[in-house]
Amino acid sequence: MKTYREELWFNTPTRRAFINITPQVEACLKKSGIKEGLCLVNAMHITASVYINDDESGLLRDYEDWLEGLAPHEPTSRYRHNLTGEDNGDAHLKRQIMGREVVVAVTGGKLDFGPWEQIFYGEFDGRRRKRVLVKIIGE
Ligand code: ZN
Numbered sequence: 001m002k003t004y005r006e007e008l009w010f011n012t013p014t015r016r017a018f019i020n021i022t023p024q025v026e027a028c029l030k031k032s033g034i035k036e037g038l039c040l041v042n043a044m045h046i047t048a049s050v051y052i053n054d055d056e057s058g059l060l061r062d063y064e065d066w067l068e069g070l071a072p073h074e075p076t077s078r079y080r081h082n083l084t085g086e087d088n089g090d091a092h093l094k095r096q097i098m099g100r101e102v103v104v105a106v107t108g109g110k111l112d113f114g115p116w117e118q119i120f121y122g123e124f125d126g127r128r129r130k131r132v133l134v135k136i137i138g139e
Contacts, residue, residue, distance in 0.1 A: 004032030004136040007044070012126035015073070016094075018060045019121045021050075021132065025104075026111060028134045035109040037138015041119055042101030044131040047091035049098035049122035052113075067094045067124075091124035098122045106138055 006028045008021060025041055043050045053059065071093040076082050079089025102119060105112040111119075121132055 001137060001139060002032065002034050002037075004028065004034060004134075006031070006134045008121075008132040008134060009129055010048075010121060010123065010126075010132065011129045012123045015091075015124070015126050016064065016067075017121075017123040017126055018063065019123070020055045020118050021121045022055075022111070022118045025119050025134055029106060029109070029111060029136060032136045034106055034136050034138040037106045037136060039104045039106050039111060040101060040133070040135045041104070042133050043095070043121070044133050047088050047095050047125035048130055048132075049095050049120075049124070050101050050132060051099045051120055051122060052102050052104075052117050053120065054116045055118045055120075063098075063122075067097070070094075070097065088125040094122070094124040098124075106136065 008024050010019065025039065029039060041050050071090040073090045076087045081089035081092060
């Protein structure tokens with residue numbers, strides 16, 4: 001069995017962002033040389049997510065509104081977590097609901113997606129360097 005590991009780095013200029021990272025993951029898969037197996041992609045930070053859904057601009061704005069409704073950034077005093085001196089209590093909650101990781105089947109050297117599936121990095125406390133892990137195993 002072959003294995004491949006790569007870290008993808010991000011530093012978003014805004015606190016929150018959604019980035020389609022499918023091309024970067026496909027580049028990892030190509031470098032791995034793996035044709036049949038599994039590809040794990042996970043956020044390595046507890047205020048960011050990796051998830052799969054449609055790359056559609058209306059949906060991305062809907063996520064932003066929906067997540068702000070569930071866990072508004074302000075007032076930051078509403079979160080006990082922020083008593084630690086941080087201001088990212090909302091970002092931890094947003095990460096929880098959008099998820100930590102995805103696993104995609106690798107078939108014939110390609111990510112075996114369903115229709116419209118794309119891999120996204122969801123940033124909820126950006127403006128600093130953060131990582132995503134890509135781990136691919138197979139033959
Ligand atoms: Zn925190």
